[in-house]
Amino acid sequence: MFDVNEIRKDFPMITNHPDMVYFDNSATTYKPKRVLDAMMEYYTSYNSNIERGDYDTAVRADKAYDHAREAVAGLANCETKEVAFLANVTAALNQVAYGLAKDHLKEGDTVLLSEAEHASNLLPWFYLSRQKGFRIRYIPLDKQANVDLEAFKDCLDDTVRVVSLAYVTNVLGSVQPIKEICRIAHEKNILVCVDGAQAIGHRKVDFKDLDADFFCFSSHKMCGPDGVGVLIGKYHLLQEMDPLLLGGGMNARFYADGTYILKDAPVKFEAGTPNIEGVVGLSSACEYLTDLGMDRINAYEEELRRYFIGKIKDMDQIVLYNPDNLSGPVTFNVKDIFAQDVAGYLASKNIAVRSGNHCAKILHEIIGTDQSVRASLYFYNTKEEIDVFTEALKGLSLESAIDVFI
Ligand SMILES: Cc1ncc(COP(=O)(O)O)c(C=O)c1O
Structure with missing residues (x-):
């Protein structure tokens, strides 16, 4: 059984930042104490x-x-x-x-x-x-x-x-x-x-x-x-x-x-x-x-991702670029709000994501935009964190995003 709450105790970055939601795992992952x-x-x-x-x-x-x-x-x-x-x-x-x-x-x-x-x-x-x-x-x-x-x-x-x-x-x-x-x-x-x-x-x-x-x-x-x-x-x-x-x-x-x-x-x-x-x-x-077992890690990550997609796919203001991919990050934009402003707003809620082109600077040929928000999960993330994330997104408007910067 994959006990994520036990696994989280292995990571000092998680125990030292218990209220932070770290969804920037494609950039780098946390390191276990071992x-x-x-x-x-x-x-x-x-x-x-x-x-x-x-x-x-x-x-x-x-x-x-x-x-x-x-x-x-x-x-x-x-x-x-x-x-x-x-x-x-x-x-x-x-x-x-x-x-x-x-x-x-x-x-x-x-x-x-x-x-x-x-x-x-x-x-x-x-x-x-x-x-x-x-x-x-x-x-x-x-x-x-x-x-x-x-x-x-x-x-x-x-x-x-x-x-x-x-x-x-x-x-x-x-x-x-x-x-x-x-x-x-x-x-x-x-x-x-x-x-x-x-x-x-x-x-x-x-x-x-x-x-x-x-x-x-x-x-x-x-x-x-x-x-x-x-x-x-x-x-x-x-x-x-x-x-x-x-x-x-x-x-x-x-x-x-x-x-x-x-x-x-x-x-x-x-x-x-x-x-x-x-x-x-x-x-x-x-x-x-x-x-931990790579197959168990993968199965848990896919479950997390399905849960995540299920929660945000019907949000009116979200443009999702990869709803059908089974694995990897969830990448999106919020209509009318610049991706970095979304990331800044989420940071103000203690949620870490990445925005921009993610070093894939010709991908816009496929998705039609050079700017997106990437929420990338790892096996130590939880459904509760996804709930925190989606609740924060619901509170996002052009005004609230701008408020963060003034
Ligand atoms: C698919 C892929 N290739 C290459 C790299 C470059 O990794 P590094 O900076 O560790 O060399 C990254 C980093 O994000 C990546 O996601």
Whole structure:
């Protein structure tokens, strides 16, 4: 049984702000005490650099770092050697784009993206397409940003070499049929990179079953600390791929004549001293989520979302952009009121949401607006909080929104 009131006690941000309704979980999630304790323990009991020292605390740090690969592999069902730690999902997506653009893509090739992507899964490709001369095309989406598989198939001409897509989109929560996309793409030898930032902490991710070539995510969106991201990749592809960053830790040997030999993946992607405490915290977050059970988390979040949609879908003043998506945030506008004014009004009621374009700056091609309010839930939110939210919305008018600012 999923006892949300017990779960809430795990989160110091909730116990320290008992009256705050935090619905900005797509931006970042709260961290359970267990994760914070794990990081504190690293700094107070075995603070040492990794892969360099022979003394006890250094060996303990090495073991904790290696254990983190096992924790990620356990959560995402991949091999430990397929897990590289980078700074965030942005760094991981840049690494994949750079690596593929360098050796896999050439002038005349096509990379397929979607208009619902976050900047982190667009800008690296934009930049590299100008450098290398490959083209970018967008997979057609429906009004709630879901990929239509037939339309996807129609996009796959002989020039397509790579597809890079979010598993769950960050504004509309569209869950893309990644497994099917991978199957169809692989029939034509097309590689698939998945931005898993809004998926990994919310649903069961099975890297092997999805059969994606690369899967990237950030720790801070799944109960882990900031400043750590994960690149999971099929091992032979990681081995073939050049790292974006070079330096200490990731080289096996270098010589005065300027030649060098890199270590094997995943270490070759981890140049410099990594965010050791972050990796330790991420490890603990993976175990925390695994213990709660990803299927139970997902089922509870879907129930919350249905409840939320049920409460706001018939409100006259609300324009809802994703009522039918099962997962992810609830995204809307209040008629005649600027999205940021709505967020400001809600903030005055101690409710945290995000407003604006949410780093998905070409999504307006689909939903027709550049500004929306996003209420994003996580498994520690409650139906009572949704009631507080909807009651607050009922009290919102142009006058009450303006009152907040004068
Ligand atoms: C789908 C998606 N991709 C990428 C990112 C970028 O995440 P980060 O800032 O942790 O690199 C986000 C952040 O909101 C996201 O939602």
